[in-house]
Amino acid sequence: MNLCAILFLLAFTTPSWGKDIKVFPDLNLNNPNELKEATRVLEEELKLAARPQTYLLIDLSGGTIHIKGRGVGLHQIPIIVWSAESWKDLKGIHRLVARPQVVRRKVEPGAEVEQEPISLADMPADYVLSFSPSLSVTVVPSVESDSLFQSAVLLGKVGWRNVRDWTSRLLMDRSSEPTAHLRLTLSVNHAQSLAWSLVDGMALVIRRPTDK
């Protein structure tokens, strides 16, 4: 095959690498505020995607948590409801420093009975994640349930935690560094799925909604 033929073929081959991608499909390209926020997030994400790691992108605008690597979306978790405090400070890259402990079963050497492996059901659905610089993310399960009793118990748990949060905030030293706080309500399965996918030191970027 001569050079002309190769060039002809190349001209009609769509290169997949470096093609235009829709990072935020819901983004209105004519809204300058949305563009500014999306650009800021992209700048942060580029730093993360340049390294071999998985990271989190919480897209409050799109209502989705993305687990990503190299810019590729690996898994998505829908957010049912969210709220935030000091949330205008939710800029930059945050690193996971504390997550809930998972109860692991132990093998007894030479034991006849095999231990039950860990599964998604072993993961917590109601937990707090701490990130650095100061950010805490509270994950709460949605209260949708087939059983009225289960719903009441779940609501009770959420209510009790709210009372605890309010009390600790009231007692908190006002002079200490303010902590940005994000609260995410997910379905039970999705909350467990997120807990499963977290890795110590995992990076997080948050896309905030803007004025429409």
Next chain:
Amino acid sequence: MGRLLLATSAVVLLLLVVISAFTTNHVASENSAAVHQPAVQDKDDLRTLQARYKALSKQLSHLMPNQPYILVDTARNRLYVKHQEQVVLDAIASTGSGIILDKPGEGNSQWIFDTPRGEFLVKSKLTNPTWIKPDWAFIEEGLAVPQNAADRAEQGVLGEYALGFGKGYFIHGTLYTRLLGKNVTHGCIRLNDSDLKGVYKLARVGTPIMIF
């Protein structure tokens, strides 16, 4: 006394339910809050922002794998080979059990049988691999760790192929195909024979492996 306790519990539960319901509504209404950005002056500024956003999106797409890559979902025990958005191969796998085993004579040191999460590369491709049994394989069975290296070699248990991705972790075959879809391994990723052959053919040394 019992009735009083029951009535008190009911009142507390009701109170918590009311508090959490109140909070949930509060949360929902907060979603309308948004980051307020300074207004953009004119259309030129908007065009500059659009150009910046597109340039960053393109940069991100340059970081995405431009060759087939392996994606492993350890929560759902699935392995995919993907090329851009297209799924080239979809397989049921077995990944790490998450069980722990104490290292004898090493204090609190333990083995944790997790499949590592993050981004890795295929480092080796082997045919008819021999399993060199590590210490834990003997200790788990209550056996003495052999001094002679030849006593660790075991043929035929890893299937016809193995793809190494570092620190002793492999994608390999299994004799226990009934356990595919479950978290039962010591950290390796098991596939059935035909899926393993497919992955072996599609992957090269250097193929990215994303695990979450």
